[in-house]
Amino acid sequence: MHYKEAKGILSAGNGMNLYRGCTHGCIYCDARSVCYNMTHDFEDIEVKINALSLLENSLKNKRKKCMIGTGAMSDPYIQMETKLEYTRKSLELIERYGFGISIQTKSSRILRDLDLLKKINDKTKCVVQITMTTYDEELCKILEPNVSTTKERFEVLKIMKENKIPTVVWLSPILPFINDTEENLRGILNYCIEAGVYGIINFGIGLTLREGNREYFYEKLVKHFPGLKEKYHQKYGYAYVINSGNHEKLMKIFYEECRKHNILCDNHKIFQYLDEFEEKNRVEQLSLF
Secondary structure, eight states, rough: OEEOSSSSSOOTTTEEOEEEEEEEOTTGGGGHHHHHHHHOOOSSEEEEHHHHHHHEEEEEEOOOOOEEOOOOOSSOOOTTTTHHHHHHHHHHHHHHHTTTEEEEEEEEGGGGHHHHHHHHHSSSSSEEEEEEEOOSSHHHHHHSTTTTOHHHHHHHHHHHHHHTTOOOEEOOOOOOOTOSSSSHHHHHHHHHHHHHHSSSEEOOSSSOOOOHHHHHHHHHHHHHSTEEEEEHHHHHTTEEEEEEEEHHHHHHHHHHHHHTOOOOOHHHHHHHHHOOOOOHHHHHHTOOO
């Protein structure tokens, strides 16, 4: 871990990353890609030491309230968050200034901040996004070794439902020859159905590989799945988009189940929903007239 002063904290689209890098160890992680110009080891987490003051200034000076997004490039609930509490303190600021939050994680540590998520959702909108890729718990521990298991994430989804906080699941990536099976897909979908998720983001049955994350992925294949690296090379070469041979079959099941259970599965509409700010008190006041 090391500290660095940041020039800004919110992107043009109001996205926020308090940390840079990750310690979850997911074997497929796109954030390792060279194109993101990270100048330090991925596991040597960069902490933006002035992030909270930058965030408060940004929120104070915004003319319009909006949704703040976090978790796209670095999970806000990596292990060190337990001590540093940057994510919790940022949620306190977001709640205080009346903004919404769209937060993405693979960790049940988010339950620590349930009180703040509820407060934000009471005022505006809080959407909790959980990534789920692997129904089999033992396989999950290989693919995503230092993070909450899929079952633990399912429990998070259920708790959010109990507290009327909307949820979105990222069902991505799905790895060819590893978890691109009907059993895996239906297991995750059943979790989503039981937890009453609002929507499921799915970019297809497969993954993307480019310089940086490709090398790490293949290194882990050699360690955990002997012979599979060669199989990938033979079928995909150095392609960026790696589509499963089961793509069409599994996507048909995906769409059928989502429509059957009224789960939104249009990525464009889900992203629109994540960006839409709602001021609930204002809506309630208007409804009185």
